[in-house]
Amino acid sequence: MSKIVILGAGISGHVAAAHLRRKLSKEHEVVVVSPNSNYQWIPSNIWVGIGRMKSEKILFPLAPLYKKKGIGFKQAKAVSFHPEGDSTEQKPYVLSEYVVGDNKGKQEKVTYDYLINATGPKLNFEATEGLIPGENKTYSVCTYTHADHAWEGLSALIEDMKKGKKAKILIGTGHAKSTCQGAAFEYILNVEEELQKHNVRDMAEITWIANEHELGDFGMDGVLMSYNDMIMKSSELVEMIFEDRGIKWIIGAGVNKIEDGIAHYETLDGDYKTESYDFAMLIPAFSGHGFKAYDKNENDITEKLFKGFMIVDADYTSKPYEEWTVQDWPETYQNPSYKNIFAPGIAFAPPHAISKPRKSKNGTDISPAPPRTGMPSGITAKLVAENIIETIKNGKTSTDHKGSLGNMGAACIASAGFGFWKGSGVSITTYPIVPDFKKYPDSHGRHLGKTFGAIGLAGHWLKLMLHYAFIYKAKMRPFWWLIPE
């Protein structure tokens, strides 16, 4: 009998738990430890943030589902890792602290045979002075509560605009090293569309601010793609969309401080500038959770497990951009020191960025961190679950299931406006996610047949279909496993 503990019930933790439970007999225990009582389909937060979807539509409570499916659930947060146990506990464990109910604040040693760390990112708002969701007129759409809050702020501003107020809206990244530009891109297009629908578009100046050195970098070093009969750069595609919609942009900008209605930023040219606004949605830096790890003698072994995020089978040797290869990226998401620990989704430490690192003239790093979107998060979680299942069933370590971001495709369906007949979406599919410059030297590291863009109503339908399909799958309804990650 084996016990598999999964930390986190986001996209990757939930996918791993669902597959493990489906394929392992009931003698094996699957336990999820996560502080949030709900599962949330994060990509649809964009629509919550423009008031077109209620947050209840993108979430559901985990406890009843897990009870029904035979998955253990502890509403708690991991505090520290003890992969060798300690003087009183022989088995490896994670020290966890309950966050609700009578047990709130109580700590428990949650022992395991296999551990999946799927804790995603810490939304590191503190890394930017004054960047606090709901304060200083800045908002976030990274969680459903943030998105609800953002809609409150935006709808109040729309009412003011209807009364004649001119407004400035700033959307993008809130830190020099932020990632997840795609989410901000979706949000700016949806906000612009919403202002059109409320007949106040001419009252607003909308500006994109980002740490990308050119538009459309998305933390993926930009994308060269097929678009209709042309080959187009993502920078050209985004520029076309922004110009068409009258959206201004500031790029190569590392936001470093927020005051009430003022964003301070440094540019790659080394200038220190400010931008005023009446409403801002800025994506914070993502960081690891700052977990500590200890061996059985209570010695600190954090550096064996964490490098900000969790250390896995990547090549972390420091090297210049020109020497980066797809082989640097992990394949099995297994920790090299403790082979029964895995970290899929956003929880693993990437070997380096994907976009070329850039510094300002003052030496400040201003360039996007690597994004890890929902699809790769689900795929990496499933392959980790499959390796654990085979290891348990065959009685010997299996790492046959592999999935490097350098040999995996991803579809980014960016909503560009909500509405069954009037909605729109920008669909960008890339293969591979991490460019392979050796294999595809003439197309900026990507396969042009599999890397393409499309704009239109079909993109909105796709995004909506994915919303319903993935919530159906997450609820583990009949034949859920037929829906791919």
Next chain:
Amino acid sequence: MKRISPRMRFRMMNPFLQFFKFIILSVKIMVIVAGGHGGTREKVK
């Protein structure tokens, strides 16, 4: 500044044309994303 011509916009927003686009995109995405993934290292000597 108008960057998307009325003809292009019509094609982007026409439900009939977009229905076919939706089918094509869904299939292409399925093939690319669900069509497999793997390692990268074994191929490098």
